[in-house]
Amino acid sequence: xxxxxxxxxxxxxxxxxxxxxxxxxxxxxxxxxxxxxxxxxxxxxxxxxxxxxxxxxxxxxxxxxxxxxxxxxxxxxxxxxxxxxxxxxxxxxxxxxxxxxxxxxxxxxxxxxxxxxxxxxxxxxxxxxxxxxxxxxxxxxxxxxxxxxxxxxxxxxxxxxxxxxxxxxxxxxxxxxxxxxxxxxxxxxxxxxxxxxxx
Amino acid sequence: xxxxxxxxxxxxxxxxxxxxxxxxxxxxxxxxxxxxxxxxxxxxxxxxxxxxxxxxxxxxxxxxxxxxxxxxxxxxxxxxxxxxxxxxxxxxxxxxxxxxxxxxxxxxxxxxxxxxxxxxxxxxxxxxxxxxxxxxxxxxxxxxxxxxxxxxxxxxxxxxxxxxxxxxxxxxxxxxxxxxxxxxxxxxxxxxxxxxxxxxxxxxxxxxxxxxxxxxxx
Numbered sequence: 001x002x003x004x005x006x007x008x009x010x011x012x013x014x015x016x017x018x019x020x021x022x023x024x025x026x027x028x029x030x031x032x033x034x035x036x037x038x039x040x041x042x043x044x045x046x047x048x049x050x051x052x053x054x055x056x057x058x059x060x061x062x063x064x065x066x067x068x069x070x071x072x073x074x075x076x077x078x079x080x081x082x083x084x085x086x087x088x089x090x091x092x093x094x095x096x097x098x099x100x101x102x103x104x105x106x107x108x109x110x111x112x113x114x115x116x117x118x119x120x121x122x123x124x125x126x127x128x129x130x131x132x133x134x135x136x137x138x139x140x141x142x143x144x145x146x147x148x149x150x151x152x153x154x155x156x157x158x159x160x161x162x163x164x165x166x167x168x169x170x171x172x173x174x175x176x177x178x179x180x181x182x183x184x185x186x187x188x189x190x191x192x193x194x195x196x197x198x199x
Numbered sequence: 200x201x202x203x204x205x206x207x208x209x210x211x212x213x214x215x216x217x218x219x220x221x222x223x224x225x226x227x228x229x230x231x232x233x234x235x236x237x238x239x240x241x242x243x244x245x246x247x248x249x250x251x252x253x254x255x256x257x258x259x260x261x262x263x264x265x266x267x268x269x270x271x272x273x274x275x276x277x278x279x280x281x282x283x284x285x286x287x288x289x290x291x292x293x294x295x296x297x298x299x300x301x302x303x304x305x306x307x308x309x310x311x312x313x314x315x316x317x318x319x320x321x322x323x324x325x326x327x328x329x330x331x332x333x334x335x336x337x338x339x340x341x342x343x344x345x346x347x348x349x350x351x352x353x354x355x356x357x358x359x360x361x362x363x364x365x366x367x368x369x370x371x372x373x374x375x376x377x378x379x380x381x382x383x384x385x386x387x388x389x390x391x392x393x394x395x396x397x398x399x400x401x402x403x404x405x406x407x408x409x410x411x412x413x414x415x416x417x
Contacts (some may be wrong), residue, residue, distance in 0.1 A: 009305030009331045059213075066220050072230040079230065081304075160229070168224035175221035179214050 003077040028115050037116045039107025039123055046104050048192045051185035058178045069171055087154040106130070238327040246326060253337040254309055260347045260372050263287050270307040273297075275317050276340070286311065286336075286343055287376065294321045304330050311336035311343070348378030 006016050034056050035041045044050040071077040103109055106127045108116060113131065116124030142149070160167045204212060246252075262270070263286070272289040274281050281291040292300050294317065302308055308330060310318040318335040325333045336342070345351075350369045354362045370380045 007304050012305070062217055066217065066224070069224055069227075069230055070220070073227060166225070166228040167230055168221075168227045171224040172218075172221035175217045179218070182210075182214070 007081045031115045036112045043107045048188035090152040256342045275312040309334045311339040351381040
């Protein structure tokens with residue numbers, strides 16, 4: 001048996017919807033329990049007062065990365081079949097900045113806003129409505145910005161391919177980066193705390 | 200050593216574990232090379248015998264006319280040949296890029312080339328890498344030209360009603376694809392009419408690929 005199961009035809013579209021639904025519920029539950037359902041907690045990342053979300057995210061990335069690498073190594077999963085989108089570097093930088101600004105202002109990212117709605121937060125409902133409106137506006141103006149949207153295409157590219165180095169080295173680099181990030185986050189939290197107490 | 204490790208707080212233990220796995224990974228390098236695969240020869244041999252792997256050109260013609268969309272028709276010939284003429288709804292993918300293409304393992308894939316040879320080889324490659332339903336067009340482009348676009352009348356001098364019906368249908372199908380029924384070459388094979396020049400059909404862009412893109416990812 002080899003993963004990804006869907007691409008190898010182990011189950012059809014209908015079953016994949018059910019699986020996605022169950023996974024989505026589990027994902028949302030863990031998100032909420034992790035404190036991601038609070039806009040304050042999410043915005044705290046940008047003020048270095050509580051870096052919990054940053055740590056959870058980076059931990060998830062590292063765990064998934066190590067898991068996929070070794071599952072691929074033992075032949076359980078075919079990494080070349082894992083879906084990820086094409087890279088369009090400039091439009092994605094711009095999109096990332098817009099998302100980041102929205103993140104700081106609203107206190108949610110698209111996923112966490114739905115989690116927060118599940119717990120009944122009004123600001124999250126407004127946030128999601130705003131997001132839906134943004135999607136609508138984007139759809140309407142898309143013909144005018146499609147040139148930019150498809151500019152600087154790099155295709156389906158990964159870091160090992162881009163730098164021409166081994167997968168494993170990237171893995172190690174990201175792990176070290178994560179640990180450096182955690183240490184930095186700890187330091188930032190402590191610094192902000194002492195600053196607050198000092199006042 | 201283990202005692203010291205066990206005494207550390209969980210997050211430090213996790214960090215150390217991650218670094219160890221990372222260093223190990225750096226030595227492994229690349230986990231797997233997608234171009235190498237192991238093949239169960241027996242299974243493939245059985246599949247080759249058992250499965251009805253070939254699809255008749257008339258069926259393809261029928262599906263195109265009916266607008267069936269549940270298959271991916273792949274033209275394996277060179278791009279220039281593909282641009283010159285191809286079976287409507289087909290897309291051009293060369294054999295070497297088959298595995299990097301966006302073909303999915305649960306899709307119905309139909310391969311064709313000029314004759315059977317290249318298509319059979321591609322069939323093997325796809326089957327060996329776990330693509331579920333792969334078929335080849337019987338006699339490929341040759342059959343398409345001879346049976347669908349430029350068919351020759353095979354009726355007797357006094358055709359039966361059945362033959363007439365078939366003749367009319369074939370004529371209609373040929374017309375649909377921009378060809379025409381050829382005069383009876385049965386008696387005098389040497390006098391074979393030149394095939395009219397075939398033009399590539401206007402590219403059929405399937406909407407399917409775009410919707411698929413938006414359906415994946417987060």
